[in-house]
Amino acid sequence: MPFTNENAPWRAQLDAALEASPASTEYALATSGAGDRRPRVRYVQHQGFSPSGLLLVATTRTSPHFADVTQNHHIELAWNLSPTLTFRIRGRAVVVGERNEFRAAGLMHSYYLPLQAPESGYKYWSDTRERVWRATHPAGEGHGPEEDWEAGPEGVDNAHYGFVLVAIVPRRVEVVDAANGEATTYLQDRMGKWTVVPGAEEMAILERKFEDKLVARL
Secondary structure, rough: OOOOOOOOOOHHHHHHHHHOOOOOOEEEEEEEEOOOOOOEEEEEEEEOOOOOOEEEEEEEEEOOHHHHHHOOOEEEEEEEEOOOEEEEEEEEEEEEEOHHHHHHHHHHHHHHOOOOOHOOOOOHHHHHHHHHHHOOOOOOOOOOOOHHHHOOOOOOOOOOOEEEEEEEEEEEEEEEEEEOOEEEEEEEEEOOOOEEEEOOOHHHHHHHHHHHHHHHHO
């Protein structure tokens, strides 16, 4: 089964929360470098979802996020959609820059994306990178002709070379609904299937059932 978050059980709740609070597009993203156990947390702006449900963030090659993610793909983020609703997402992240980097790293091959998925080809990332660049660059849509863009190394596109995307692949999602006193955790297995991790109450029930079965066998 290919990776996808489109129909993940937590996505409907997240989408509904975003619709109710469209300005809540900032979350705290924790990253760390290779061999570094000290995570660094920074607030980033959510730039939407890819067709398969990867979370998108924009950054630059000079950002600590860029250095961290290129060395250590493991990330965690906390997204407060309201004063009482928080999504804690743990997963992996990859940096998407130029075409040659994308091909050399084989970035999307290990994330169970089908070959026909838009994210499997660089065109999707090139178009999305351009769209986000135009939406976030200080000069806006009129950011000038190509010769004014930051120049990259020889052999790669000059257009906004230093501007890259970070694609976040969720693997564990905890939804904390303080208003109702509920916390639900979802895990995705290697086949792309999402399952609910039993909470404390559910675990207590399962343990009692297990104990009852043991007693019945005595």
